[in-house]
């Protein structure tokens with residue numbers, strides 16, 4: 522058990538209205554912090570008032586981006602209980618990202634205790650309206666004050682919380698995606714499978730150019746052959762081709778192993794669908810479209826759960842999917858996952874962790 526020192530905020534913030542939340546714009550009254558020093562390990566776990574963190578200008582995170590993060594949510598049930606969805610998966614992924622980034626791991630039970638304790642203290646911040654939740658952002662960054670390039674000897678592990686609005690206030694509207702031909706997000710052997718800020722920094726320009734051209738997100742192709750599909754924006758991607766569900770496999774290490782992705786695969790298999798995790802080329806998708814066998818496509822991630830794709834545009838070649846409407850498999854996954862997350866359906870898969 523972590524010994525967490527708790528310092529309560531003297532003044533509480535006023536809470537924003539549920540219909541004005543947006544994503545990641547409001548933060549709760551407290552945050553969790555724990556420090557690491559080589560030789561001492563993780564120490565000094567505390568929950569303190571939310572506020573700025575003071576760092577030396579030479580702190581390594583500013584120069585060499587030794588940083589990683591996670592993202593999960595706490596949901597309010599209709600009986601006002603608060604629950605988490607598969608936090609063990611996020612914590613395991615955080616530690617696998619730690620290994621890739623030469624960052625010391627956080628014991629899984631300590632990370633879960635930190636998340637639960639903070640969410641419990643802030644439970645009044647979990648919004649009530651349909652589709653809203655409390656987004657949980659754990660992150661770790663290198664704080665050693667020096668400019669040599671090597672793994673830092675000092676880190677901080679911080680957790681902040683943000684009440685977020687319903688992603689689909691206006692219904693599950695399919696989005697338009699640009700197939701990215703100029704930039705790549707990662708390459709085999711790189712950090713594609715690690716949840717790190719650096720991957721996002723590298724993706725901003727492609728995303729910005731896509732938005733300027735009227736697209737919501739980009740479809741990332743592999744960095745070597747520019748042929749195989751990796752992800753859509755910051756989501757994992759699925760296709761339904763001739764009734765079979767196909768998604769890029771994790772084997773090459775290019776793809777972030779999404780908790781939503783894994784949950785969709787498990788549910789689809791349980792329901793009796795054929796699910797193939799394998800390489801998926803953009804040519805295969807164009808061909809399926811031309812043959813009329815491209816039934817559906819959707820992105821998966823914690824923020825949106827399921828994000829249906831209405832169209833891919835590949836340098837002017839338009840792949841329209843299901844008349845720009847959400848398909849039945851996308852809808853079924855969305856309905857079932859959200860029912861479990863908000864406690865409206867029984868937890869048959871054992872995925873729910875209550876915050877007592």
Ligand SMILES: *Cc1c(COP(=O)(O)O)cnc(C)c1O
Pocket residue numbers: 592716752754755756757777778779780781782821822823824
């Ligand atoms: C976090 C993330 C995802 C989605 O993962 P979930 O665990 O389902 O939220 C997908 N792709 C990238 C690049 C991500 O950072």
